[in-house]
Amino acid sequence: xxxxxxxxxxxxxxxxxxxxxxxxxxxxxxxxxxxxxxxxxxxxxxxxxxxxxxxxxxxxxxxxxxxxxxxxxxxxxxxxxxxxxxxxxxxxxxxxxxxxxxxxxxxxxxxxxxxxxxxxxxxxxxxxxxxxxxxxxxxxxxxxxxxxxxxxxxxxxxxxxxxxxxxxxxxxxxxxxxxxxxxxxxxxxx
Amino acid sequence: xxxxxxxxxxxxxxxxxxxxxxxxxxxxxxxxxxxxxxxxxxxxxxxxxxxxxxxxxxxxxxxxxxxxxxxxxxxxxxxxxxxxxxxxxxxxxxxxxxxxxxxxxxxxxxxxxxxxxxxxxxxxxxxxxxxxxxxxxxxxxxxxxxxxxxxxxxxxxxxxxxxxxxxxxxxxxxxxxxxxxxxxxxxxxxxxxxxxxxxxxxxxxxxxxxxxxxxxxxxxxxxxxxxxxxxxxxxxxxxxxxxxxxxxxxxxxxxxxxxxxxxxxxxxxxxxxxxxxxxxxxxxxxxxxxxxxxxxxxxxxxxxxxxxxxxxxxxxxxxxxxxxxxxxxxxxxxxxxxxxxxxxxxxxxxxxxxxxxxxxxxxxxxxxxxxxxxxxxxxxxxxxxxxxxxxxxxxxxxxxxxxxxxxxxxxxxxxxxxxxxxxxxxxxxxxxxxxxxxxxxxxxxxxxxxxxxxxxxxxxxxxxxxxxxxxxxxxxxxxxxxxxxxxxxxxxxxxxxxxxxxxxxxxxxxxxxxxxxxxxxxxxxxxxxxxxxxxxxxxxxxxxxxxxxxxxxxxxxxxxxxxxxxxxxxxxxxxxxxxxxxxxxxxxxxxxxxxxxxxxxxxxxxxxxxxxxxxxxxxxxxx
Numbered sequence: 001x002x003x004x005x006x007x008x009x010x011x012x013x014x015x016x017x018x019x020x021x022x023x024x025x026x027x028x029x030x031x032x033x034x035x036x037x038x039x040x041x042x043x044x045x046x047x048x049x050x051x052x053x054x055x056x057x058x059x060x061x062x063x064x065x066x067x068x069x070x071x072x073x074x075x076x077x078x079x080x081x082x083x084x085x086x087x088x089x090x091x092x093x094x095x096x097x098x099x100x101x102x103x104x105x106x107x108x109x110x111x112x113x114x115x116x117x118x119x120x121x122x123x124x125x126x127x128x129x130x131x132x133x134x135x136x137x138x139x140x141x142x143x144x145x146x147x148x149x150x151x152x153x154x155x156x157x158x159x160x161x162x163x164x165x166x167x168x169x170x171x172x173x174x175x176x177x178x179x180x181x182x183x184x185x186x187x188x189x190x
Numbered sequence: 191x192x193x194x195x196x197x198x199x200x201x202x203x204x205x206x207x208x209x210x211x212x213x214x215x216x217x218x219x220x221x222x223x224x225x226x227x228x229x230x231x232x233x234x235x236x237x238x239x240x241x242x243x244x245x246x247x248x249x250x251x252x253x254x255x256x257x258x259x260x261x262x263x264x265x266x267x268x269x270x271x272x273x274x275x276x277x278x279x280x281x282x283x284x285x286x287x288x289x290x291x292x293x294x295x296x297x298x299x300x301x302x303x304x305x306x307x308x309x310x311x312x313x314x315x316x317x318x319x320x321x322x323x324x325x326x327x328x329x330x331x332x333x334x335x336x337x338x339x340x341x342x343x344x345x346x347x348x349x350x351x352x353x354x355x356x357x358x359x360x361x362x363x364x365x366x367x368x369x370x371x372x373x374x375x376x377x378x379x380x381x382x383x384x385x386x387x388x389x390x391x392x393x394x395x396x397x398x399x400x401x402x403x404x405x406x407x408x409x410x411x412x413x414x415x416x417x418x419x420x421x422x423x424x425x426x427x428x429x430x431x432x433x434x435x436x437x438x439x440x441x442x443x444x445x446x447x448x449x450x451x452x453x454x455x456x457x458x459x460x461x462x463x464x465x466x467x468x469x470x471x472x473x474x475x476x477x478x479x480x481x482x483x484x485x486x487x488x489x490x491x492x493x494x495x496x497x498x499x500x501x502x503x504x505x506x507x508x509x510x511x512x513x514x515x516x517x518x519x520x521x522x523x524x525x526x527x528x529x530x531x532x533x534x535x536x537x538x539x540x541x542x543x544x545x546x547x548x549x550x551x552x553x554x555x556x557x558x559x560x561x562x563x564x565x566x567x568x569x570x571x572x573x574x575x576x577x578x579x580x581x582x583x584x585x586x587x588x589x590x591x592x593x594x595x596x597x598x599x600x601x602x603x604x605x606x607x608x609x610x611x612x613x614x615x616x617x618x619x620x621x622x623x624x625x626x627x628x629x630x631x632x633x634x635x636x637x638x639x640x641x642x643x644x645x646x647x648x649x650x651x652x653x654x655x656x657x658x659x660x661x662x663x664x665x666x667x668x669x670x671x672x673x674x675x676x677x678x679x680x681x682x683x684x685x686x687x688x689x690x691x692x693x694x695x696x697x698x699x700x701x702x703x704x705x706x707x708x709x710x711x712x713x714x715x716x717x718x719x720x721x722x723x724x725x726x727x728x729x730x731x732x733x734x735x736x737x738x739x740x741x742x743x744x745x746x747x748x749x750x751x752x753x754x755x756x757x758x759x760x761x762x763x764x765x766x767x768x769x770x771x772x773x774x775x776x777x778x779x780x781x782x783x784x785x786x787x788x789x790x791x792x793x794x795x796x797x798x799x800x801x802x803x804x805x806x807x808x809x810x811x812x813x
Contacts, residue, residue, distance in 0.1 A: 051440060055458070123652075124657070127420055127699060128420070133421070139424075141420075142421070142425045143428070144421045144425075145428070145433060146437065146462065148652055152653045
């Protein structure tokens, strides 16, 4: 097991992504490290995001709450390091790292899935606390409200990365996805 | 009566007579309060074709059904009359707490008739009303008048009134209350000035009766909690309405240099963050509002250092800022203070100044015409000077006091092309070329070029759907999807009810119709469902439309300035876009049940809404 927050963890995570980029075929399964990495690249390449998020400062953690019925046994934390229109990284991280994000947005897996599929409006979900800022903080909530267009663009891009969601996988693929999550838990505390 | 006090005052200013009337139960049921009931009285009592500044116009103040109850953000009153700026139906409303105090004084509303021989003011003290001489107040600013009245009557009196702009019949003069709160649009301050009515001071302790207090508390509490953890509530409290400035700018829809472009290069110098850093003292809210989008401010540097007041709000910042190409937030704030104290609508005032700047740029207006003034974009001192001149109708200010439509008519030389108004009302600061459906809302709003009649900016620029209607999603703001015109219709109807009950429209972003119906039901003690909610909104909206049709309005008036229809935006995400209004209009009329050729509500629609009695007024004997 690699120690969380160390150089070793980072290096091995990068290696894992590199390997899986080769071994897995696109579109990647949502919530995998390779999916997060692809998301990072696409945000980085997006001029519209750069424009609408040019004043944004702060990391954002998306917390997909565990939902065994949707084949997700543990919470998954995606940490986006966002700064002035740049996406400096996007990673699946352990909870203790994810919880330290500047803005932690939490929702049930099913809710996130519908947001990424654009069946639900991300701003409306935040406005009605179905995507919850945790812990709620007035100043941060105000910043999120002001960044509505950036949030929309991020979600649009995430939707473009892949629409292959874990609970929609065929049984064989689902088994191997779940096994992979176990490995992540063992090796990376994710 | 529950919710309403059940009584209004009728004040004949010419005869100096005051009488009390009960609001008929049927009118209360069909129109709820505020804009609804006031509009019904105006429709019934004001004949078509009258002079808005003459004795036959009536000026009607009306608090909302929920105003003064602890329902979240229900503090508003409406004022209606025929507008001197647009010559059609006018409604404006305002928050603060004057509307609450009016209700506590024992009356839901006041109907002013005729013209007083000399300046006067109405004083209502806990159920007793009298007209008093206001000769000493005439010529005084809003703050001076308020202070003088409070000194004479007592601090507990709350004042709504006009400043010098209203006295001088500036066509977009506002009615001010609580010093800084404004019933700004459509020139209702000029109607008040024409009646020689300087102010209305109110005080009272009468109780507003709530039918089911327990249910009311439960549903109100739920809404407070929702607002307490809503990013909208937080955003509005954090930045005031200037929260939206950056959002609109990144969409390429922040009107800049009189709508010559939708991208403002200096947005960061005048946005919500800048306002917080440069002038904010503290956040302030209306009665019973936890959002607190108001701003107590003070200017800390430059020639206006030490000046204090409230605001500016988004529209004011965008219009005296981007629209006038002015990056100096201190001068924007000062222009706002001046408008408040003179009693001027900042949207129309700033837009008229921006229009004047472009007329100068194009040589349509010259230094000679302007009494030696050099007027150019970006000149912050000139903006301040022009606000003074408009309020006093001094020099070129006399022309500007007429608003952009009349100015363009007088100046000619194709200036109408960039006179940014609809039906005479200057447009708010959202460029509809960057969010097409907003153009439809501007073109069809009953009071003219207006953004809060339907607030389609919510689901477009702000990407924030209104929960108060079932479906307010706009898929792509840059595409014209005729099916989405239903969103405009539904929002117009729903937000009309907000004006009738006296609630802030921001609540419509966070609450759904069912929750609002539960509050209305708890207050009134009668069954009140979503269907009735929507029908009351639609009924009121159609009655206003009939008022306008009666005044001669047709489909041809539901249009936009040529600049929006023909001149593509030159840069930004909406580069190359114009408004193609015709794609929307037929569908909108169809959703509305309006005749596609004439724009009239059909007799069938009017019957469906229980407005049979008005059919003859627009169809004569033909139907």
